[in-house]
Amino acid sequence: MIPDIFQYSFIIRGMEAGMIVAFIAPLIGIFLVLRRYSLIADTLSHVSLAGIAIGLFLGINPVLTALATTVLASLGIERLRDSKKIYGESALALFLSGSLALAIVLLSLAHGFNTNLFNYLFGSIITVTEQDVYVIAFLAVIVVTLLLAFYKELVYVTFDEEAAQVSGIRTRLVNIILIVLAALTVSLAIPIVGVLLIAALIVIPVVTALQLRKSFIQTVVSAEIISFFSVLSGIIVSFYLNLSTGGTIVLIMLAIFVLVLMVKSRWFT
Amino acid sequence: METENGTTLKTPARAIGVRVDHSKNIIEVQDVFFSYDGKTNVLKNITFTVHPGDYVGLIGPNGAGKTTLLKSMLGLLSPTRGEIRLFGQKISEFKDWYKVGYVPQKATYFDAGFPATVEEVVLMGRYAKRGLFARTTVEDRKLVKESLKQVDMWEYKKRLIGDLSGGQQQRVFIARAIVSQPEVIFLDEPTAGIDRQAQNDFYVLLRKLNRELGLTLVLISHDIERVTNEVMHIAWIDRTLESYSSPEEYLRMRKKEQIVI
Secondary structure: OOOOHHHOHHHHHHHHHHHHHHHHHHHHHHHHHHOOOHHHHHHHHHHHHHHHHHHHHHOOOHHHHHHHHHHHHHHHHHHHHHHOOOOHHHHHHHHHHHHHHHHHHHHHHOOOOOHHHHHHHHOOHHHOOHHHHHHHHHHHHHHHHHHHHHHHHHHHHHHOHHHHHHOOOOHHHHHHHHHHHHHHHHHHHHHHHOOOOHHHHHHHHHHHHHOOOOOHHHHHHHHHHHHHHHHHHHHHHHHHHOOOHHHHHHHHHHHHHHHHHHHHHHHHO | OOOOOOHHHHOOHHHHHHHOOOOOOOEEEEEEEEOOOOOOOOEEEEEEEEOOOOEEEEEOOOOOOHHHHHHHHOOOOOOOEEEEEEOOEEOOOOOOHHHEEEEOOHHHHOOOOOOOEHHHHHHHHHHOOOOOOOOOOHHHHHHHHHHHHHOOOHHHOOOEHHHOOHHHHHHHHHHHHHOOOOOEEEEEOOOOOOOHHHHHHHHHHHHHHHHHOOOEEEEEOOOHHHHHHHOOEEEEEEOEEEEEEOHHHHHHHHHHHOOOO
């Protein structure tokens, strides 16, 4: 018979962590996508891999070291972009490949190409420890608090940076807040989908919701619904079919995206 | 604040130039130079003053530095030399930004796919007045309604900004500028890419804001014929300030010197 999914404590832990990630990712994603910053999520996720490597190397909780590395890197990226010494995308490319190189070197030093690393790369709710859940919940509280504080400013700066600046909003501070929030979100999503798929979690529900052409608030709510549905159904489906959780979640998100596109083109042509 | 389009609007705006309060200064531009690369000056030695109630048209050829000057007056760019004051304060120390409205050049910055309704866009104009964590209030929503009625866009409040015509979008951006109850509005080529009828309506709206609400307006435009009919002063910029005069005087000079812009 089908085993009862809720009798396993690791599933409960995974779902707790997954719900938090599902809630946070679109909230940051909406600003990143609309500002054409989608690649920042990808870059920061690669940076987080370097952080994980440092954690595995030193024997500290890798989520914590990933957090520290991504936040530092996000500040570095923003500073480099702001200085206009190099193009924005070039700054991203530097950090992306640089941190990947650092991760590989550290891991080879630690002889660490083991299953543990595989879980961090692709995510597995089995690896979610109780400590991870606490760390994720704590990060989520910080993210939500910062979002509540700067929500209006983020919306205005995203829509029209110049007009926002003229109205008296400190756009530079808001830009830094946004990239730090992206770093925090990437770190807290690692255990669920793994570093290679985080960007998908942040970007796809928002891109899907944008296809619906609704108001800002309705777009955020739609992205949230897509995100929750994908994460929860992804965890359940991957449990019963014995699939990779992260991969299943992202494939479900993509399926919804394609479905929305298809329904839209049928309605509007 | 609500007013109707009265017949008085047919009088040219400058005919009531007496309303300009010369005892106070809204903008003081003093010997301003600007350079992007430290070598060539995009702006040279520019000096003029805008008083409350004024309606100033900035005109000049492409690349003359009009937008650079406008952005310097908004604090978005810092002059390499000289000083700009807003409401008597140095621009670097100026804090009362709610007194300043801004309608940017439409084509360069606007993302038609942005998921925001007309109402949400105008509400942004109230954001800076509310501090961190604060939510928008009933008063904010009331002002949004008033502003949208001023520009005849209230019935479009639930529409997405990207679904409107260029002329309608510009009216919404005017509403966003006036919702913070500013004393001066800067507009960077607001009628570029808008059809003739919408342009006419737009200038009628600007006239209303200037004459009935007493708003000071500073406008960049390429449509010299139209602007000389609307404004009280023409600042003719070609890297330096070629002249700052009434539209009549500007037209006389232009005729005399056979200036082609």
